[in-house]
Structure formats: structure tokens, C-alpha cells
Amino acid sequence: MENRDLTYAVLGTGALGGYYGGMLARGGRRVCFQVRTGFEEVKKQGLMVESCDGDFALPNAEIYAATGDMPKADVVLVCLKTTANHLLPEMLKPILKEDSLVILVQNGLLFEEELSADLPGVPIAGASAFICSFKVAPGHIKHCDFGHISFALLNKSEAACALLEKVKDDFIECGVEASVEADLPALRWRKLVWNIPYNGMTVVMETSTDKLMQDPESRKLIKDLMLETQQGAAACGVTIESEFIEKMLVYTDSMVPYAPSMKLDYDAKRPMEIKGIYSNPLKAALQKGVELKKIRMLEQQLYFKQSEYLK
Amino acid sequence: MENRDLTYAVLGTGALGGYYGGMLARGGRRVCFQVRTGFEEVKKQGLMVESCDGDFALPNAEIYAATGDMPKADVVLVCLKTTANHLLPEMLKPILKEDSLVILVQNGLLFEEELSADLPGVPIAGASAFICSFKVAPGHIKHCDFGHISFALLNKSEAACALLEKVKDDFIECGVEASVEADLPALRWRKLVWNIPYNGMTVVMETSTDKLMQDPESRKLIKDLMLETQQGAAACGVTIESEFIEKMLVYTDSMVPYAPSMKLDYDAKRPMEIKGIYSNPLKAALQKGVELKKIRMLEQQLYFKQSEYLK
Numbered sequence: 001m002e003n004r005d006l007t008y009a010v011l012g013t014g015a016l017g018g019y020y021g022g023m024l025a026r027g028g029r030r031v032c033f034q035v036r037t038g039f040e041e042v043k044k045q046g047l048m049v050e051s052c053d054g055d056f057a058l059p060n061a062e063i064y065a066a067t068g069d070m071p072k073a074d075v076v077l078v079c080l081k082t083t084a085n086h087l088l089p090e091m092l093k094p095i096l097k098e099d100s101l102v103i104l105v106q107n108g109l110l111f112e113e114e115l116s117a118d119l120p121g122v123p124i125a126g127a128s129a130f131i132c133s134f135k136v137a138p139g140h141i142k143h144c145d146f147g148h149i150s151f152a153l154l155n156k157s158e159a160a161c162a163l164l165e166k167v168k169d170d171f172i173e174c175g176v177e178a179s180v181e182a183d184l185p186a187l188r189w190r191k192l193v194w195n196i197p198y199n200g201m202t203v204v205m206e207t208s209t210d211k212l213m214q215d216p217e218s219r220k221l222i223k224d225l226m227l228e229t230q231q232g233a234a235a236c237g238v239t240i241e242s243e244f245i246e247k248m249l250v251y252t253d254s255m256v257p258y259a260p261s262m263k264l265d266y267d268a269k270r271p272m273e274i275k276g277i278y279s280n281p282l283k284a285a286l287q288k289g290v291e292l293k294k295i296r297m298l299e300q301q302l303y304f305k306q307s308e309y310l311k
Numbered sequence: 312m313e314n315r316d317l318t319y320a321v322l323g324t325g326a327l328g329g330y331y332g333g334m335l336a337r338g339g340r341r342v343c344f345q346v347r348t349g350f351e352e353v354k355k356q357g358l359m360v361e362s363c364d365g366d367f368a369l370p371n372a373e374i375y376a377a378t379g380d381m382p383k384a385d386v387v388l389v390c391l392k393t394t395a396n397h398l399l400p401e402m403l404k405p406i407l408k409e410d411s412l413v414i415l416v417q418n419g420l421l422f423e424e425e426l427s428a429d430l431p432g433v434p435i436a437g438a439s440a441f442i443c444s445f446k447v448a449p450g451h452i453k454h455c456d457f458g459h460i461s462f463a464l465l466n467k468s469e470a471a472c473a474l475l476e477k478v479k480d481d482f483i484e485c486g487v488e489a490s491v492e493a494d495l496p497a498l499r500w501r502k503l504v505w506n507i508p509y510n511g512m513t514v515v516m517e518t519s520t521d522k523l524m525q526d527p528e529s530r531k532l533i534k535d536l537m538l539e540t541q542q543g544a545a546a547c548g549v550t551i552e553s554e555f556i557e558k559m560l561v562y563t564d565s566m567v568p569y570a571p572s573m574k575l576d577y578d579a580k581r582p583m584e585i586k587g588i589y590s591n592p593l594k595a596a597l598q599k600g601v602e603l604k605k606i607r608m609l610e611q612q613l614y615f616k617q618s619e620y621l622k
Contacts (some may be wrong), residue, residue, distance in 0.1 A: 204515065204516075204612070205515075205612065205615055205616070206517075207615075207619075211619075212615070215614065215615045215618040217610075217611045217614035217615055217618070218611060218612070218614070218615035218618075220611060221608060221611040221612065221615075224608070224611075293604040293605055293608075294604055294605070294608045296605075297532060297535070297604075297605045297608050297609075298608075299528075300528045300529060300531060300532040300535075301515070301516065301529070301532065303526065303528035303529070304516055304518075304523070304526045304528055304529035304532075305516070307526040307528070307529075308518075308522075
């Protein structure tokens with residue numbers, strides 16, 4: 001395995017799949033992109049990444065409409081919204097071979113566990129992306145800031161560890177900051193410290209991150225939600241230091257006014273990723289006997305908001 | 312005292328003051344109305360009450376711009392928004408005589424206690440109105456449904472008890488269902504069971520009571536907020552039966568879609584009664600060691616909402 005190049009499949013060629021897959025393809029890796037919306041157009045024109053680190057085009061990117069048409073892959077980067085995750089087992093089957101590694105480049109807790117229950121024995125990892133990017137149009141990605149990606153395995157086998165190291169090296173060689181972390185729950189919960197307060201609150205309050213930070217009462221509530229996330233993590237055996245919470249607050253203060261992905265979904269009347277960011281963490285904490293009341297209230301408010309446009 | 316008619320002063324001639332004061336005046340009691348907005352017009356035209364129980368006009372109602380112009384009163388019905396309560400001690404001084412009874416016909420907890428601290432020795436009662444009414448225009452009140460008013464004294468002296476009984480009899484004789492309750496905190500907390508969930512949630516979710524009841528998640532949250540109110544009441548020595556909570560849910564189901572007073576204030580960009588309905592109950596419960604997390608979160612969200620239009 002170490003002596004040959006990996007074939008990557010990217011499911012979902014949006015803000016994440018378009019950027020990371022694009023970087024790998026630009027660096028010479030073989031990347032097969034699955035494009036749902038605007039397939040014909042993207043197949044004709046290829047990919048365009050407008051990046052703060054330099055724009056690039058991939059006119060000859062390998063574009064597919066469905067996984068049934070794609071070659072088998074060594075590594076699958078799942079960059080779909082988690083609201084489509086119930087389709088994953090069927091989507092993955094045509095492109096998996098023995099020891100293919102599936103990496104969920106997604107937000108939220110327990111999706112790796114859920115997928116593993118559906119595909120027993122398949123090596124699965126999670127990835128957490130610290131990036132500001134979005135899809136301008138089909139096949140056209142704009143990358144504004146950051147880009148670091150962290151990986152962690154759900155179940156560590158020697159082969160999977162070696163393969164994930166090679167993936168990380170590929171990312172780095174192709175110009176993306178990347179790292180492998182030891183603990184998947186820690187990777188997921190740390191990201192939730194930011195995602196839980198800001199995703200939900202920008203939707204429910206119909207506002208942006210900067211406004212939430214300016215008013216002392218909403219700022220306090222943001223911090224309360226982070227502290228409940230810390231409690232939930234602790235219940236699941238993950239330690240989040242208080243300094244990390246302070247760092248997230250200061251980091252958000254320094255950000256340009258920003259609409260998190262859930263706010264973009266809400267504004268576009270798309271399903272929101274409530275399950276992974278709220279319901280699953282609440283479930284995981286409750287299984288350990290810990291009730292996270294403010295996070296639960298935010299979840300309830302989000303389901304109400306979603307019910308207003310999604311019948 | 313028993314053998315002569317009482318003189319009433321009504322501070323704030325809106326949905327409540329206009330209706331209850333109007334009913335007393337129609338029934339032949341002397342009622343002096345203080346009118347802030349549209350004083351000249353109301354003084355010229357008098358009051359008009361459009362009621363589901365029959366319309367009536369009071370062309371010769373006694374209208375005043377300020378308490379400094381008013382005669383002293385035996386009974387003062389304070390029907391102002393509680394956001395103006397810091398002005399009450401100064402407003403009341405010109406119209407109080409020895410043993411005048413001040414009745415706060417308002418929503419929210421601890422205002423009687425706060426006023427008593429500013430006006431030591433003055434008999435004070437609270438009143439809770441179960442009514443649907445609103446001000447159409449200055450001096451023009453529309454009464455749509457219900458009307459019962461309950462009174463309770465802050466501190467019981469023999470004289471104050473007798474006076475409050477006479478007030479209740481006056482209301483009944485003038486066609487208003489009225490009762491005297493033994494326990495002011497119980498009167499206040501029971502009203503909060505409805506006010507805490509529906510006032511705040513219609514504002515924060517920008518919706519109406521019926522929509523909140525239809526979605527299962529927001530309906531659950533409404534009930535959670537009622538259960539926290541029950542906990543807060545219990546901490547303060549007030550028992551609220553679980554059947555009462557079920558009754559409030561069923562009662563709201565049967566209501567026509569309704570915008571609570573806080574939602575009307577929010578839509579009109581007026582200050583909201585956050586202090587009496589949220590901050591004071593939270594303070595009272597916290598003093599007994601009980602933290603009401605979802606109610607606290609709603610308070611934080613309301614302050615954020617208010618900060619968007621009130622600088």
C-alpha cells in the first residue's frame with residue numbers, strides 16, 4: 001500500500017469536498033468527485049477554487065453523478081451534509097474495497113458510530129475542518145480563511161492507522177495543514193464547543209456571531225452553552241480545559257461577522273444539522289446521566305424553527 | 312369608610328385601566344383617569360369601551376394628565392406597564408392619603424415588595440387580570456374575552472382587608488367578576504405559569520401561541536418552562552398542582568391564536584416587561600438556592616432581542 005498512490009473519492013463537492021478534494025487533485029492525487037447538483041455543468045467545466053492562498057482551476061477533474069459510476073477508492077472523503085447520512089451505506093457500497101477507509105468530514109457526534117453499525121468491519125475515521133469556505137455555484141468554491149483539518153480513527157487497526165497517516169501526508173504535501181489526533185470523541189466534542197452555541201443561536205436569534213458577542217446577556221448565554229458542552233464532554237470521558245473555552249470566545253471576537261453553516265442552511269430553508277450537533281451530544285450525555293438543559297432548549301427551539309419551513 | 316363611596320384613581324388608561332376603570336365609572340363609582348398619551352383628545356371625547364359584553368361610552372370621564380392635578384384617592388389602580396414602575400413613588404405621592412390602598416394591576420413578581428420598600432406603611436395589593444383586551448387608540452379600549460380579576464394584599468391589616476373587600480364588591484356590583492385571594496405570592500406565581508412560557512417564546516421565536524402548541528418540540532419546551540415555574544414557586548413556598556399546568560396547556564389550545572402583551576411590546580419596539588416576568592422570579596428562586604436554567608436562557612434571549620432595538 002505504502003508504495004502506490006491512493007485513489008480518493010469525494011462525496012459531496014461543496015464547501016469542504018470541493019476545497020479539500022480540489023487541493024489533493026491540484027497536488028497530483030487521483031480524486032473522483034461525486035457532484036449531485038449541477039452535474040452536467042460541472043462535468044463540462046471542471047472545478048474552480050477561489051482561495052485566499054491563490055486561485056486554481058481543475059478543468060479536467062474527474063466528475064461523477066453517482067457512486068455507481070465511480071471506481072473503487074482507497075479513501076472516501078464524505079463531505080455531505082449529515083442530513084443525508086441515512087443514504088451513506090447504499091452510496092458507499094459500490095466504491096468500497098477491502099480496507100477502504102471512510103472519513104466523515106462532517107460536524108457532529110456519533111455519525112462514525114452509526115455508520116459503523118451499518119457497515120461492520122469498514123475502517124472509519126472522523127475529520128474536523130477549521131475552515132471558512134462556501135460553494136458559490138456548482139463546481140465553484142470560495143475559500144476565505146483557515147483550512148486545517150484533523151483526523152481521528154473510530155477503531156484503530158494497524159492498517160487503518162498507516163493508511164490515515166498516508167492520507168495526512170498527502171494533505172500536507174498538497175498544501176493543507178493536517179494532523180492525526182488520538183481520540184475521536186475528543187476531536188468531536190472540541191469542535192462542538194464552538195458549533196453548539198453559535199450554530200443554534202445565530203438561527204434562533206436570527207443574527208450573526210458578532211452581534212451575539214456584543215450584547216452582555218447573549219454573550220453570557222454563549223458561554224453558558226460552552227460550559228454545558230464541557231459538562232457533556234466530561235460525562236463522555238473527554239476533558240475540555242476552561243482555557244479552551246476562553247480561547248473560543250476570544251477567537252470569535254476576532255472573527256469577521258460570520259454566519260455558521262446552520263444559519264446558511266436555515267436562510268436557504270434547507271434541513272439543519274440538528275441531530276449531529278444537538279440531539280446526538282444530548283443523547284450521549286444523557287446516557288451518562290447528565291442533562292444539558294440549555295442545549296436541550298436550543299435543540300427544541302431549532303426543531304420549531306425548522307418546522308416552520310420543512311413539513 | 313364602609314358608609315361612603317370610594318374614590319378611585321386609575322394610573323394608565325390602557326387595556327386594563329381603561330376597561331376596569333371604565334366598568335367602575337359606568338357603574339357609578341367616581342374614577343379619576345390618568346392619561347399620558349393623547350391626553351387632550353381623551354379629555355375632549357371621553358372613554359369608549361368596545362366590549363364583548365356590550366359597548367359603552369363615558370363622554371364625561373374624569374381625565375387628568377398627571378397625578379399632581381388629581382384629587383386624593385381611596386384606591387389607586389396602577390395599570391401602567393411595569394417598565395415604568397421606577398416612576399411610581401413620585402407619581403403616587405400627590406394622590407395618597409392616610410390608608411389609601413395601592414393595587415398593582417400588573418404582571419410579574421416582587422413589584423409590590425419593591426414599592427413597599429419605597430413607600431413604607433402604605434397598604435399595597437396585587438391584582439391579576441384574566442382578560443383579553445387592548446387599546447385601539449387613546450381612550451378607546453377593545454375587550455374581547457374574559458375579565459376576571461383577583462386581588463391579594465401584600466401585608467394584611469384589618470383596615471386594608473376591609474377596604475379590599477369593598478373594592479371587590481364594587482367590581483362585582485359594576486359587572487366584573489372579582490375575588491380576593493389569601494396569598495399574594497401564590498397569585499403571582501400562578502399567573503407566571505402562563506406568562507413565563509408564552510410571553511417570552513412568542514417573542515424569541517417570533518410566532519404566536521397556536522404555532523408553539525402545534526410543533527411537538529416547542530410544545531414540550533412550553534411545558535418544560537411551566538415545570539420550571541412550578542419549581543421556582545415551590546422554592547418560594549407556593550404549591551402549584553400539576554393539574555393546573557395541564558389546564559393551562561389545554562386552555563391555550565382552546566384559545567384563538569394570540570399575541571401576549573410582551574409580543575405586542577416587542578413588535579412595537581417598546582421596552583419589554585422582562586424584569587417582572589423573568590428576572591425577579593429567577594432572583595426569588597435563586598435566593599432559595601434553585602436555578603431555573605431554561606427560564607434563565609429565555610431571559611438572556613429576551614435581553615438580546617430587546618438590545619436590537621433599545622439602545
